Amino acid sequence: MLNRGMKAGSVLVLSLTLLACAATPQKNDGNGGAYSALYDGESTAAFGTSFPAGSPAEAKARGDAAAKAGDWDRALFEYIRGLEMADEPSPEVLYRIGAIHDRRGNANLAEAAYRWALRVEPKEHSARIALGILRLRQRAYGDARQALETAVDEGARSWRAQNALGVLADLDSRFAAAKKHYEAALEINAGSAVILNNLGYSRYLAGDWSGARAALERALAADAEHQLAWRNLGLVHVRQGRYDEALAAFRHTQPSAEAYNDMGYVAMLDGDAEMAARLFDEAMRASPTFYETASENATRVRGRMDGGEDGRESAR
Structure with a gap:
């Protein structure tokens, strides 16, 4: 994200x-x-x-x-x-x-x-925004939010501040608020792949697959080498059952075996155990060196299909 x-x-x-x-x-x-x-x-x-x-x-x-x-x-x-x-x-x-x-x-x-x-x-907004972003990276979320909101409330027009506030809203699962912050950031820095990727992942977290896909495709139109956007687009495609498109997106960021394994994991979370098992099998075929990880995931998902463990925490 x-x-x-x-x-x-x-x-x-x-x-x-x-x-x-x-x-x-x-x-x-x-x-x-x-x-x-x-x-x-x-x-x-x-x-x-x-x-x-x-x-x-x-x-x-x-x-x-x-x-x-x-x-x-x-x-x-x-x-x-x-x-x-x-x-x-x-x-x-x-x-x-x-x-x-x-x-x-x-x-x-x-x-x-x-x-x-x-x-x-106190109104050196560049320092306040930079401090807020630094505290965000340090996971001091309360300090980060206070610094960034103060800067914005005092009139700072900064896409970085709005983008960071969007991230903080996502962390609190306030997806509607996050969307507003990302849109405000785009009004200042239109076409930014960074902001569009974050907006896309935010919509993904909110379960808005079409909105997520649209934002991520815009991010990749702005920067075709944006690795996170390709990965996030792959996640959206899996959620929509578009496995060929998902594989093509994931291959921009990782080998096929890892791509199949990650797709399988998302399919398992979606409750499609049969598809998850098929994807884990593909991961094993794609790379012998990846066999152990994919085999473990396949065994667990098949156990789930037979009424065994859930596998969500331990897969991967």
Whole structure:
């Protein structure tokens, strides 16, 4: 369903003392200061010998250029150098520091920077939305919802916020609300494969097969390589009994043996034990190396056909 996954890079473990420093906005005293707590890159010695920035704005411009080039360590250095020069911390720069840490998988530092930005300027919507999405990934759903709803209520027009609110609504099985959020996201970012895939899976969860199929086909029209959309479309086809179409969709994401096995599992959940057993048999024929898993599933579904165990929890 969701494009939620993020591979973490090296994560800096922060002491409670360091977090406390990062949590209190203050001007740097020139001896390391609070802002240095937001740096996690390599040694700054080489950066320090470069031509010094003349102003916070110049440091920010250098940080922006480094970030655009993918030089995250240099970007962090320049942003922090600019903060150290300024009379007051810039919420925009703090947000950009958080975004770099978020991208690198440093969740603690990202959250500290986002929250610092919001203490400086509570209506720094970019930081609030990014914080909400970060908390969603961390499964802190209450915090995520509060952050995202606050941003939207205050007038932020963000497809990412609406998309994330749709995900949260789906997690609560509030499918009508989720649909509204995804549609609001599409009004901002029309034709987004990410949003359309999430809408399609949401309609699938709601049992709206035709609505799910329409959204997923639109997602694939926008991005023919969208793996989740192909998989979700395969699930919809199985639910509709369109097994040839399901197999073709699943084959975009996995080998035939796994596709047959997954189709069999969904058929079993739908109560079509006979079709499930046939699909598990196909999985065994498609790949000898997959024989054990498919054979176990086939045995269980046939046991169910004979009045044995349900098999829903243990299949796969």
